[in-house]
Amino acid sequence: MLSIHHLRKDFSTARAVDDVSFDVHRGEIFGLLGPNGAGKTTTIRMILDILQPDAGEITYDGEKLSPPTRNRMGYLPEERGLYRKSKLHDTVLYFAELRGMTHSSAKRAAYGWLQRFGLWEHANRKVEELSKGNQQKVQFIVAVIHDPDLVILDEPFSGLDPVNQLMFKDALQELKQRNKAVIFSTHQMDQAEKLSDTLCLINKGRVVLGGTVRDVKKQYGSNALHVQYDGDGRFMKELPGVRRAIVYENSAELELAATARIQDLLSRINAQVEVRKFEVVEPSLHSIFINVVGGDGAGAVRPVEAQP
């Protein structure tokens, strides 16, 4: 439904988005991944028609972006806020009407959503009186109240407590089941791996990897060896056939070169530490991300945040 072709955006200081293309389909959760400053938000802003691209094209169900297409998109910005002094119910109605809903249908929808999230009893309270978790729910409602076909969520999980994270994930799954398209951006790879059907990894304004999660892993090629052990595992980084290793206290994720021989590796590891468990797996998005983003000599790229 959403097609992006060769999108480019320059700012006075740098090229923020460079030749980005991808498609998003109905009934799909699309993960837009990348480190901070990769161009995710700029891309999203162009999809939302907030920023005009310098080159390239975005089509929505084959049409160019226009005021009517705005009404079919919902958006949850990264740093979220609401009018603090305004009443919850009024706020939700306002944003619904801005998306082109009539007052009466907005009222019905607001009732449904507020009921569903247990907020109806707070409908006449000021937003600032609500707990943070409840404010986050309101923000989500604002993004979906007009029943958009495409929902865009910029870093939806940052700052959410586990209960709300679960709620958001359920809500996303439900949108997917109702044949809506969801785009969410994140730099938390395990979230992306669990949630998204398709993903696109952007770094420095360019697409570096894209496709279904399986495709991406296949494109990336190599397998990984997960080991749990007792002892000092730092030597594993130097083993032949290991392209890259993430060594934790008592476990390690070794990314294998195509030529690696697992039997050899295992016996070498076993010689120095006591292996409790090992398994050959597809590489996690996390390690792919670090490899792709961190492996191009860009020292500035920060490692991916660990999941709490």
Added chain:
Amino acid sequence: MKKALAVAKWEYLEKVKSKTFLIGLLLTPVLMIGMGVLPTYFAGQEDDRTRIVGVIDQTGELAPRFAEKLQKRYTLANGQPNYVVRVLAMGPAIDLRREVDEAGKLAAAESIDGVCVITSGVYSDSVVEFRSTSLGDFRIAGRMQEVLHDIVAEKKVLALGLDPGILKQLRIHVSVEPVKISKTGEKDSAGFETVFLSAYVFLMMLFLLIVTSGQMLVRSVIEEKSNRIVEILVSSCSPTDLMAGKVLGLSGLGFTQMAFWALIAVVVALQFGVSIIDPGNAALLVVYFILGYLFYAAVFIGAGSPLNTEQEAQQVTSYLVIVLILPLALALPAMKNPDALWLKVLTYIPFLTPTMMALRIPIQMPSVMEIVATVLLMVGSIYLAMVAAGRIFRIGILLTGKSPKLIEILRWARNG
């Protein structure tokens, strides 16, 4: 357009319900009435105690008569004399400087309220000093002046060998009342004070309304920017709709405020039988009011949307306040010389046009030509300001972090 209306409705309702608005709505008329009425009220109040006036008389002959007349002529409500005169020194031989110093000490110790120094020159140059620790009471000087006037004239008449009774016949009071001639040639009873007050009150209203709503506008934009609501807004409707909605909503707010104040003014006017303003003038003033309001709405949007913090906003609005307040400072000179060229020149600077016209109309109605020219000027300026503000707004609202330099903002305004 529908979305612009939704924005307008929101901006209007959310602000009308806010405490700041309600307080401003009610407090401003109270302040205005207070500022207009109270000083005159207090100034008009009679003394509630007898004042002691010292006299140093170098002529050696005026003091007793002065004391007698002053004490007899003015009495307090309770029948006591308003002034009691204490002759401190009298005669041509006194050391004037020393006596004045002494009297000063007495005044400082509050045993007298002031001292009237009559020098021997009183017959020729007719200037008498009244020294007092507080100069606030302007009435006492007038009263002493009147009394001195009478007794000096009396002395002179006696010196000419005439009957002092002749003075009663000779005393003539002529007062000149300023009367404004309106365009129709009818006389208009508005005196200086009325004209001054109406010009001033209107300017103050315009000023307050523009500043308060301008600040409200900037603050709301900054709030929306800082919590990124603005991204949801501009992904829902175009920046043009958003800005139009804000201007509309805010104008609604301004006119609500003005209508409410006007109502109060009418009630006060009917109650006390004062007509502050001529209805014809009022209609014209409202036109300039609307023009000024819209122009400044655009200016505030243009100046406020690139900003990110309250502090910056305060700085920028305070510059605009200075521009707005300028005609207030010019009110007096403008009244003295309503035809001055500089007044006309200032009138054609769009930032000043509405306020300058609001100042000039009650004083002296400008020509039809000038009115047409300024209205056209304002309409054109509003259009340009809105276009420029729209361009700045479009870019400015998405900008966070460091605020852009003025030169960049001007470039956006030009290029869009």
